[in-house]
Amino acid sequence: MSLTTLVVWALIIAAAVLVARAYRRESTGGRAVTAPGPGLGKGVEDLLATRFASGEIDEEEYKRRLAVLRSHAPKPTLP
Missing domain, CATH: 1.20.5 (Single alpha-helices involved in coiled-coils or other helix-helix interfaces)
Structure with missing residues (x-):
């Protein structure tokens, strides 16, 4: 060649x-495409808290969504 x-x-x-x-x-x-990592849940909760603090969602909506997020969080595994 x-x-x-x-x-x-x-x-x-x-x-x-x-x-x-x-x-x-x-x-x-x-937006950049990123793979979810182990710390992703905390970032999502922070985003939800920011939306609540800015008045985008009310307290009832915040609590409902937070409960859903936490119910679907991966459980830590013991060695």
């Missing part, structure tokens, strides 16, 4: 990666 062929293939692969990233970003509304 010549150097020109390698450069052409590198450009094709780079273009495909850029198109895939742009498509993924459009499909998520511009």
Whole structure:
């Protein structure tokens, strides 16, 4: 293979990666896609508390949603 062929293939692969990233970003509304981690539940509770503090939801809605979040939280496993 010549150097020109390698450069052409590198450009094709780079273009495909850029198109895939742009498509993924459009499909998520511009937000980064992240995998849920072990600390995700706390972040969701913080977000819910922020919405309650800002007045977006009332106390009853806050308590109801918090109970649902906590009921679906993964249980820690003992070794």
